[in-house]
Amino acid sequence: MPIVKRILCLANSKKMSGRCVAGREVLDTAPGPWIRPVSARPTEEVSEDERQYQDGSDPRVLDVIDVPLIRHQPHACQTENWLLDPGYYWTKVRQVGWAELQRYVENPATLWTNTRSTYNGANDEILQADADALPNSLVLIRIPSLELRVFAPGAAFGNPKRRVQAKDTLNKSAFYWK
Incomplete structure (x- = not known):
């Protein structure tokens, strides 16, 4: 079973043949640590299939997303890296507005x-x-x-x-x- 982390997406940029997606963990009391889902490929970019929602759409900045992960996988200064579980869709929970973003x-x-x-x-x-x-x-x-x-x-x-x-x-x- 994957470890599911709920993140507020704060980055979705081009990287090699895929994307680099990252955000802060959404916790009840305060914003959590940064999480960057990465693939098992040497350059760790996240492919379209690995990052899509079940309806085929792509995560957007300010989406709150449940991301299935396998394990924490820091690499050099990128301590935020987590190996994603490519066998599961990502789930959009909701979207955050500018006012809520300020707490992050x-x-x-x-x-x-x-x-x-x-x-x-x-x-x-x-x-x-x-x-x-x-x-x-x-x-x-x-x-x-x-x-x-x-x-x-x-x-x-x-x-x-x-x-x-x-x-x-x-x-x-x-x-x-x-």
């Missing part, structure tokens, strides 16, 4: 070590060894403001390819993201 927001002192930056970024890089020493790889934060900039970092060298970069601040630390 976290307030970490920092996202990570804040010691490395790429040429055009700020605090946007971390060494794998430093990441592996962190207690988790996922966090839901509230950003009071977000600035987007579009620029061509290689224009001076004949490369007109543009990049979109986000700038935000968390506890007085600036971040520039790709």
Whole structure:
């Protein structure tokens, strides 16, 4: 029998030939830990068949989902990983609104070590060894403001390819993201 965890879906992004789905466990008293269902494939992406509801639809962000799992399977800094049970459908319980989402927001002192930056970024890089020493790889934060900039970092060298970069601040630390 699988272990069924009820999660609030907070991520459903492309990964290899499948998706990366993750969320916080829904408990009666307070939000629980992060859970990221992963497959048994080497790259751990979740296929369409493995993540669908019985009606064939796909989980969406803010869905509350019962996910059948086999065991906790942390990998390096991704301590949230759980091996999914591909023999069962996922079950949508309900959907959460923005007001209820606020109780899941976290307030970490920092996202990570804040010691490395790429040429055009700020605090946007971390060494794998430093990441592996962190207690988790996922966090839901509230950003009071977000600035987007579009620029061509290689224009001076004949490369007109543009990049979109986000700038935000968390506890007085600036971040520039790709």
